[in-house]
Amino acid sequence: MPVTILHNPRCSKSRQSLELLTNNGVDAQVILYLQDPPTSSEIKNILKKLNLSPSEILRRGETRFKELAISLEDIDDDQLITLMVENPILIERPIIFNETKAVIGRPPENTLDII
Secondary structure (H helix, E strand, C coil): CCCEEEECCCCHHHHHHHHHHHHCCCCCEEEECCCCCCCHHHHHHHHHHHCCCHHHHECCCCHHHHHHCCCHHHCCHHHHHHHHHHCHHHECCCEEECCCCEEECCCHHHHHHHC
16 A cells, blocks of 8 residues: 655654655555645545544644744634645654554654554
């Protein structure tokens, strides 16, 4: 089953997750999501596989999150997903997924659950 990783090469957890895939013989499709952001429908699909809400994959510690002054009480899921599409740095990383399942590679060992 094909495996895809939303990857940020500057992130150590993302690099470690990709290395785990490679070391286990998985030739994953690597999406540099900061340059090629997922669409709204792709994020919704990933969220369904993760069984998480948009706010649960939101990187609240990012400078961009603070710049946007997002109030999670005043924003709905669709608006939050739109913000992630427009500001992919806000998406937790790495996210590894296949056709039926997804995991967040924090800790990187979570990646093994997709193999």
